[in-house]
Amino acid sequence: MGQIGVCPCCGKETETQHHLYTCTNDTMKQTLKDSIAAAKTKSVKQGIPSDIYNEFIEQICLATHVEHPDNTYTANRNRMNETREQQSRLEEEAFLKGFLHIEWTKALNKVWTPPDTDSEGKKIHKKDPLEQSVCLLWALWDIFEAQWACRNDILHGKESHVVEKDTERKTNRLLE
Numbered sequence: 612m613g614q615i616g617v618c619p620c621c622g623k624e625t626e627t628q629h630h631l632y633t634c635t636n637d638t639m640k641q642t643l644k645d646s647i648a649a650a651k652t653k654s655v656k657q658g659i660p661s662d663i664y665n666e667f668i669e670q671i672c673l674a675t676h677v678e679h680p681d682n683t684y685t686a687n688r689n690r691m692n693e694t695r696e697q698q699s700r701l702e703e704e705a706f707l708k709g710f711l712h713i714e715w716t717k718a719l720n721k722v723w724t725p726p727d728t729d730s731e732g733k734k735i736h737k738k739d740p741l742e743q744s745v746c747l748l749w750a751l752w753d754i755f756e757a758q759w760a761c762r763n764d765i766l767h768g769k770e771s772h773v774v775e776k777d778t779e780r781k782t783n784r785l786l787e
Contacts, residue, residue, distance in 0.1 A: 622772025
C-alpha cells in the first residue's frame, strides 16, 4: 500500500524505530508522553532510586525531544555524571533500542542496600541492581510497545497517511 516506508501517522518521514519516538503526529506525541509518565510511575513501584529513574527518564526525554514529566526535575549531576557521560558515547538510537551502558547497573549498585527483614525474620523481596537494570530495559520496551500500538491503530484507521496515499495512487491510475 502507498509508499513503502512512509510513516502512516505523519506521512512525512521514512518510518524507522527512532521515528516512532519522534513522529510529529499529535496522537503519537501524546502516547509517548503518557508512556514516559507511566514508565516513571512503574520505576517508583519497582524500587528504583529516584535520582536514577529521574535521570533515566531525562535521557529518554532528551532522545525523544519530550519534556520531562516532572518539570521540576533537575538532574543530580554529581551522582549521575559517569552514567550520563558513558551513555552519551552510545548513539541516541542505541539508547532507545535498549543498549544501556553498564554504568546504569553500577549506579544502581552504588545505592543498593540489602533487603530488610519482616517480623518473622524473613527477608523482604527487593530487586537487586541487576533486576533493576532489567526494569529500566523493560521501561524502554513498554514505551516502544505503546508507540507501536498507537502506530498500528493509526495505520488501520481513517487517519492513515499510507491508506490516503494508496487511495490517491489507485484513483489516479483509474483516471489515466
